[in-house]
Amino acid sequence: MEVHPFYSNPLDLAVNTVTKTDIQELIAWLRTYPRLTMADETRLFEEAWSKWQGVKYSVMCNSGSSANLLMYAALDAAGRAGNRKVAVPATGWVTTITPAIQLGFKPVMCESQLQTYGSDLNCLEKILRKQRPQTVIVVHTLGVPNDLTAILALQKKYEFTLLEDCCASHGALHKGRKVGTVGNMSSFSFYYGHHMSTIEGGVVCTNDEELYWKLLMMRSHGWCKDLPKKEQNRLIRKYKVDDFHNPFTFVHPGYNLRSTDLNARLGMIQLHRLNDTINRRVRNHLAYQKRLQGKIGFAPGLPGDTISSISFCAMADSTAHRKQIVRRMEKAKIDTRIFTAGNLGRHPFWFEKYGEFRAPVADALYENGFFLPNNQALKPADVQYICDVVTGA
Ligand SMILES: Cc1ncc(COP(=O)(O)O)c(C=O)c1O
Structure with missing residues (x-):
């Protein structure tokens, strides 16, 4: 690395x-x-x-x-x-x-x-x-x-x-x-x-x-x-x-x-180098998709669309599964965090005013979602390493 x-x-x-x-x-x-x-x-x-x-x-x-x-x-x-x-x-x-x-x-x-x-x-x-x-x-x-x-x-x-x-x-x-x-x-x-x-x-x-x-x-x-x-x-x-x-x-x-x-x-x-940065992020995103297909949840996007990702959004099967993955990632010194804010309707700024918002996909992202690094410095070999850690290969 x-x-x-x-x-x-x-x-x-x-x-x-x-x-x-x-x-x-x-x-x-x-x-x-x-x-x-x-x-x-x-x-x-x-x-x-x-x-x-x-x-x-x-x-x-x-x-x-x-x-x-x-x-x-x-x-x-x-x-x-x-x-x-x-x-x-x-x-x-x-x-x-x-x-x-x-x-x-x-x-x-x-x-x-x-x-x-x-x-x-x-x-x-x-x-x-x-x-x-x-x-x-x-x-x-x-x-x-x-x-x-x-x-x-x-x-x-x-x-x-x-x-x-x-x-x-x-x-x-x-x-x-x-x-x-x-x-x-x-x-x-x-x-x-x-x-x-x-x-x-x-x-x-x-x-x-x-x-x-x-x-x-x-x-x-x-x-x-x-x-x-x-x-x-x-x-x-x-x-x-x-x-x-x-x-x-x-x-x-x-x-x-x-x-x-x-x-x-x-x-x-x-x-002047924004396009190059985007291309690197797109390349990494596609590499993640290829390696994680069928192994972990992620949004595939619409056919033909280009995903210019800031981080790769992944979804575990359950909160317990996410915990296992996060533990492995922490041990391998790979940065991770919750999926943006998960379901925003479960945060105090929202529910104190409007009541809690519950919905299946937003809740799944709140409970099981997590980030994988994607940035312009990340190389295909890094993506492979991260995917191996995530899938426990
Ligand atoms: C979707 C979205 N909206 C708004 C913001 C806020 O941007 P800023 O941190 O520059 O205030 C962010 C930050 O990452 C974001 O991801």
Whole structure:
């Protein structure tokens, strides 16, 4: 097993994506004594990210969680939150859901499906039919794309705003199309150990100009200072603001969720090798699938889709079986943990407010799910070693 000098230990779940060369490049840039926030780098990174992702607009912020908060806040500011009901997945990340609660949305929890560990389509349709949420958020859990074709068909039928939480699924493809290009808005995280890292960081993508404007305002105090001139002028006329007051006119009750130009610069430095990182993770994921087929549970994903995994999600036959595997992995010094948060409906933040959510797949993931390392430093031989330990070969 190779311990890479900068990637750290490939048998860890999260490893460093920032290299020594990246740091040297960053230092060289810092030596030019640039303005470190709200100058050019954030805008340049947003443009480069939009190009890479294939969307019109990107708004960088300080985390994936802030990106989720911004999506809900922008919907609200645009007056498009409707009845404020939002269908949320039982197995995603806690901040897929908590910003909605903080903003007074009414979340309705949806069961997951075995094929993708994403939202179960029957359960989602039942929620849509009975409760008519006007917003749906899906998580491409650990890089496994949801059935976006089916979800788009539901969107056509029930008319809701679709949000995609892609915080751990950079570059995953559904029918050849990048996740995060299908919904009305999508979020990404650039936290440590993700496909790339800006230390902390996140971004919201959209093709919707109105939502883009709201995202820009909600990220920065609710002011119109960051808006393109056309929209800024419209608001200034609407609210009869004079030129002197114009930049410091606060239109919405916003936040400060900005990142810095230093983080954006780090993003720019890494973006050129993101495809290579994704390819390595895809290769490892396929190797895991091949070796573990018939031996341990995992989400196969939809035929033809590309899983850009952040960790490999595995499911034991029972909690006792998981305990045995975890013991073997600990002995072999292979990092592991629970499956994201398992069933989010079994955590106090949820059940203290809404009562416990129980459903077969989400519960199975809570009770039997666990992670195997997948990162760009992991080699096929490491995958084989991990699989041998997991299966007790
Ligand atoms: C699906 C999902 N959503 C949101 C987040 C939050 O991102 P951050 O840690 O950058 O706040 C994560 C973090 O890994 C995640 O996996």
